[in-house]
Each structure stands twice: as C-alpha cells, then as structure tokens.
Amino acid sequence: MRILALATAVLMLAAGCADADRDPVADAVVPPSRPPATPASPGPKLTIDSPNGLKGPVGALIPTGLHDPQGDEYVIYGITGGGPRSPKDFGFAIGFREPKNKVTADDSLTEWVGSPSAPGFHPMNGQKELGDGSVQPAYGYYAGTPATITVQEAGRPIQAHLARWSHDPTITVFWFDPADVHDDDRWAQLAAYDASGNRLPDGRILRM
Amino acid sequence: MRLLLLPALLLLSVAACSADETPTPAAPSPSITETKDPFPDVTKDGDAIALLLSFEPKDRAAIVEPALFLPGIDYCKALQLDPIDRRCAQEYVIDGSKTKVTFPLAKGVKLLGVGTGEPECIGDMTEGAKCSVSREYMSDLADARSPVHVTIRNGQLTKIAELYRP
Numbered sequence: 001m002r003i004l005a006l007a008t009a010v011l012m013l014a015a016g017c018a019d020a021d022r023d024p025v026a027d028a029v030v031p032p033s034r035p036p037a038t039p040a041s042p043g044p045k046l047t048i049d050s051p052n053g054l055k056g057p058v059g060a061l062i063p064t065g066l067h068d069p070q071g072d073e074y075v076i077y078g079i080t081g082g083g084p085r086s087p088k089d090f091g092f093a094i095g096f097r098e099p100k101n102k103v104t105a106d107d108s109l110t111e112w113v114g115s116p117s118a119p120g121f122h123p124m125n126g127q128k129e130l131g132d133g134s135v136q137p138a139y140g141y142y143a144g145t146p147a148t149i150t151v152q153e154a155g156r157p158i159q160a161h162l163a164r165w166s167h168d169p170t171i172t173v174f175w176f177d178p179a180d181v182h183d184d185d186r187w188a189q190l191a192a193y194d195a196s197g198n199r200l201p202d203g204r205i206l207r208m
Numbered sequence: 209m210r211l212l213l214l215p216a217l218l219l220l221s222v223a224a225c226s227a228d229e230t231p232t233p234a235a236p237s238p239s240i241t242e243t244k245d246p247f248p249d250v251t252k253d254g255d256a257i258a259l260l261l262s263f264e265p266k267d268r269a270a271i272v273e274p275a276l277f278l279p280g281i282d283y284c285k286a287l288q289l290d291p292i293d294r295r296c297a298q299e300y301v302i303d304g305s306k307t308k309v310t311f312p313l314a315k316g317v318k319l320l321g322v323g324t325g326e327p328e329c330i331g332d333m334t335e336g337a338k339c340s341v342s343r344e345y346m347s348d349l350a351d352a353r354s355p356v357h358v359t360i361r362n363g364q365l366t367k368i369a370e371l372y373r374p
Contacts, residue, residue, distance in 0.1 A: 126294060151292065188290040205291040206281075 048079070049098055050105040055081040057103060058090060059167030064175055068134040072096045076139055076175065078167050079108055089116050092141055092173060094125070107136060113204065117143050117171070120203015121192070127176065127184050138184065138207070139175035141165070146192035146200050149174045154186040246286045247274045247305040253360050257334075259304050260368065263350040265343045268313045270350070270365055274305040277333065277355045277371055299374060300333070302355050311358075311365045318359075319346050320369035336369025 046061070048054050058078030066074045079093045091110030095103050111122040124140025142149060149160040149172075158181065160174040187207070192200040248256035250272070258272035276283060280298035284291060287303075295301050321341035323329045329339035336357030349356065349370055359367035 123297070185294070187292050190292045202291075206297050207292050207294055208297045 044101045046101050046103050048093070048095075048105050049102040050093075052105065052108070053081050054079045054093060054105050054108060056093070059165050061097070061103065062163045062165075062173055064137065064139075064161065066137055066175075066177060068096070069132060074137060074175075075103065076163075076173050077103065078165055079105070079110075090167075090171075091116065092139070094136065094139055109140065109208065111204070118203060119143050120201040121190065121205045122203060123206040123208055126207045127178055127181055135178040137175045137178055138181070139173070142172045142174060142192050142200075143170065143203065144192065144200055145170060145172055147195040149190070149192045151176070151187050151191075152189040153181065153183060246276060247307070250274050250309050250311075250358075250360060253362065255335075255357060255359050257371070258309075258356055258358055259302070259353050260346070260350045260356045261308060261353060263343070263346045263368075265313065265346075269310055270313055270368065271308055271310045272356070272358060272365075273308055273353075275355060276301065276303045279333075304353075311360065311363070314361065314364035314366040317365055318367040318369070319343065320367065321345050321349070322370055322372045330372045331369065333371060336371050338369075341370070 046057050048056055056077060056079040058080060061075040061077045064074045064076060068074070073096065074094055075097060076092055076094050079091050080088065089110065091108055093105040093108035095106045097103055107125055107128070109123055109125050110116065111118075116122060121140065121142055125138060127138040128136040130136055145164070146162070149162060150157045151160070152158075158176060160176050163173050165171040165173055190205050190207075191202070194200055248258070250256050250258065256272075257275050257277045259275045260270065261273055262269075262271035264270065276286060278286060278301055280296045280301050283289075283298075283301040283303065284293055284296035289296060319341050320331075320337045320339060321329070322331070322337040323339050323341060323345075326339070329337055331337045334357070346368060355371040355373070357367075357369045357371055358365050
C-alpha cells in the first residue's frame with residue numbers, strides 16, 4: 001500500500017514538473033526520487049489529516065527523499081487555510097502519506113506579513129529533533145525560481161534541495177537534508193542564486 | 209580619551225590637506241567604528257530594563273543586571289544578528305548583560321507586578337506592570353531572575369516593575 005502511495009506521489013510530482021525540459025533548473029531541483037518520464041495520470045484525491053483547518057494538498061506532493069526511522073518519507077505540499085490570513089493565501093506543510101489517501105500535516109508554515117507571493121524568502125521552519133529520535137528537516141519556500149539556495153554553517157555552505165511547486169511553478173520549495181546539517185545554531189547567510197550565480201532578493205528571512 | 213583623539217586626528221587631516229605641493233605618503237586612514245552597547249546604561253538617572261537578581265528590602269538594596277527584553281525581530285536588529293538566527297523568530301528574547309549592579313532602594317520605592325494576571329495589571333513590555341505588589345512578591349521575582357523595568361533617580365531605585373512575559 002505504501003509503495004502504491006509513493007508511486008502515486010511520484011506520478012503526481014511528474015505531472016507538476018511536466019515542463020521540466022524547458023527549465024534548466026529543474027534537473028538540479030528534482031528531489032532524489034526522480035519522477036519517471038511517463039505521462040502522469042491523476043491520482044486519488046488526497047485529504048489532509050489535520051485538526052487545524054488546513055486545506056489541501058494544493059498541487060502535487062513533493063517527495064523529499066528523506067525518511068523517518070520507520071521508513072516513511074517526508075513529503076512537502078501546498079496548503080491553504082488554517083492560518084491568520086485569507087483562506088486564499090497559501091503556505092506549505094510537511095508530513096507523511098497515510099493509508100486511505102490521507103496525508104499528515106506534522107508542521108506547517110505560512111507568511112503573515114505582506115503577500116505570500118512577494119519575491120524572496122518567507123518564514124521557514126527550522127530542523128526539529130522529534131521525540132522518536134527522528135529529525136524533521138528544515139524547509140521553506142522561495143517566491144521565485146532560484147537555481148540554488150544555500151546557507152552557511154560556520155562558514156561551510158550547505159545546499160538546499162529544491163523543487164518547483166506544481167500548482168505555481170514560480171514558487172520554489174526547499175529543504176535541507178539533516179545529514180548535511182551539523183549545527184544549525186551556527187547558520188547564517190541564507191541566500192538564493194540564479195543560474196549565473198547572481199544573488200536573488202532575500203525577501204523575509206525568518207527561521208521558526 | 210577617544211573623544212580627544214578624534215579631533216586631533218581631524219586636525220591632523222586638515223593640516224595634511226592644507227599642505228601644498230609637498231607630496232606626503234598616504235597614511236592609513238584611521239578607522240574608528242563606534243559600536244553602540246545595546247544594553248541599557250544604568251549609571252545615569254533614567255529608566256532601564258534589567259533582570260532582578262536580588263531584592264533585599266531589609267538592607268534597602270537590590271541587585272540588577274541590565275538586560276534586553278525585546279521581540280525577537282527587534283533583538284536581532286539591536287544586535288545586528290543574521291536574520292536566520294533562531295532568536296529572531298522568538299516572541300521575545302531576554303538577554304542579560306552579565307553586569308551586576310547594586311542599587312539602594314529609595315524610600316517609598318514603587319513595587320509593581322502583574323499579580324494574578326488581571327488585564328489592568330499587565331502593562332506593557334517597555335514600562336512594566338501596573339499593580340502594587342508586596343515585598344515578598346518582588347523577592348520571588350528576584351529568585352526567578354525576572355525581567356523588570358526600573359527607574360533610577362539620584363542613584364536609587366524608585367520603581368521596580370515586573371515585565372509581563374506572555
């Protein structure tokens with residue numbers, strides 16, 4: 001069942017990245033579970049298993065390639081509602097696929113100052129060590145289409161994994177593999193760059 | 209001393225400018241960077257945020273540590289921290305200066321606290337609580353190293369007001 005669900009998620013991602021051939025960044029940003037180049041078929045309608053009034057998922061689930069100790073893969077997906085802003089405003093949540101076409105929302109983020117689509121970074125969620133010993137990755141979104149996003153950890157650059165949001169490809173979701181992170185208390189200089197290495201607007205950098 | 213040095217350097221540079229023809233080797237320009245201490249100055253009369261470390265009404269004295277008590281985003285601006293620093297997203301940050309200062313308590317010092325949290329007692333993050341509290345209450349605040357707003361007049365504390373922490 002889990003394999004079937006994962007395959008569905010991968011197919012949905014393929015639908016979201018259908019224009020990857022036109023986007024030179026896409027190859028670099030597709031997460032490790034690269035979607036097959038087969039036509040996507042619409043998957044089952046998913047619902048969020050959340051008591052917080054979150055609606056969605058909006059767009060395809062984004063597989064991160066990161067798993068908890070039980071082997072479940074973290075997925076990131078678009079949401080609406082549940083925040084202090086207009087229900088039309090979007091945000092993102094991280095969670096897991098569950099049976100019966102549900103997806104958990106273990107944690108979510110929304111912009112609460114200005115437009116959620118304003119260019120640049122928006123408040124992101126930091127890496128969290130959970131009670132079961134697993135580590136939820138730091139993740140966030142960037143309004144724009146950077147080629148790379150990096151953060152400096154005590155002077156050592158760490159590169160984020162990127163994926164365009166299928167619902168709106170001008171939005172880029174990013175996350176950091178906990179295996180790359182040694183001490184996120186020493187993070188500085190979160191930055192986005194285009195393919196030529198030019199720094200893109202910062203927007204609102206804030207780590208929750 | 210630094211204040212004396214700066215005009216001297218300015219005079220020297222003016223003198224160098226007025227010297228005609230004689231080329232002088234370029235001297236490295238002095239770089240004087242003023243780094244403002246973000247913590248409140250309690251050496252003068254005025255108001256300050258501090259941590260209450262000790263409250264001894266019998267000895268008519270209190271020990272405080274000048275501190276910052278700010279919303280995270282303002283704290284990061286005050287200390288010029290990188291915005292990715294986790295403290296920037298905190299609702300508020302309390303940061304002591306690691307400097308302890310002992311003050312005598314003025315006669316009739318006002319002791320204010322939030323009590324049991326009645327809205328009229330809470331006050332705000334800059335001026336502190338509004339309701340009178342007992343000396344024992346203030347001692348408990350000191351035991352917890354609580355942030356307070358203090359008023360200093362003639363080198364004495366004339367008001368100690370608890371700062372409400374949401």
